Amino acid sequence: MPTLESLPTEVLFGVLSFTSPFDAKRCADLSRIAGSSKHFRQVTEEYARVLLVRYAKYNPKSVPAYTYRKKWIGWVRSTCQLCGTKTKRRAILDRGSTCCKTCDKKIPKLTMTSVIQTYYLSKLDLFTPNTLHPNLPPITFGIYVVGGNDTMMLSMPDVLERKRLVHGMLEERVQGEAALKARCANHERILEAMDMTFRSNRWSKKGRIKEIEAKENAPQRLKTQEARDRYIGEQLEKERRLLGIGDGSTETDGHGFRVICHRRQSDGQGVN
Incomplete structure (x- = not known):
């Protein structure tokens, strides 16, 4: 045989x-x-x-x-796998690839902050799959340290493609700079109610909800778990309708997220 x-x-x-x-x-x-x-x-x-x-x-x-x-x-x-220069530096967007600083600068990429402010894409739009976009693949991103702080960089071609897709789904339902900014701000409020953030390579708990609950001037939507769950459900349903994907009913973990792991270039975890 x-x-x-x-x-x-x-x-x-x-x-x-x-x-x-x-x-x-x-x-x-x-x-x-x-x-x-x-x-x-x-x-x-x-x-x-x-x-x-x-x-x-x-x-x-x-x-x-x-x-x-x-x-x-x-x-x-x-x-360096692009020019042959001797280096042990890793590419920002692909930690498995050896790449010198000069060549890495030529690879088009954007900071997460500039993407949100310039292209009006929220973290929920970018770091997929998640509860709002359960079927979108992850985009390429990397992290490097500047002044002792982590800086998130995203692949520009991936960002432009994601903008085309998401803004195309919104069509006439969300138009204009002000409306797109308001949408991103609403996504931040949803994540605040979920007590979730995207840090390093994955979605994770912020651990600040108890601190927020203790504040006398805390918004009503954040004061109790019941209020947060109701707010999350209502807002996610609204956002899905804006995207033209129906009421988007989905089973979650009580915080609006159903967590799954997926492999990517930077070995991160996704949230769905």
């Missing part, structure tokens, strides 16, 4: 190509495959040698077999 090891080398190279893109944050898949058998070690070494010749212009005449794989992994981890 044919086995995986009996496949031609060209076919196995095609299989090994699915180990890309290489994730520099963890052990390379090539090393795990090479450790499965002597045959696969030989195949992965030859595959790594081909990659070194093609991309790194590296072709030693006589070295131990294991060197090719280690050399390839080391080269990817220490070389």
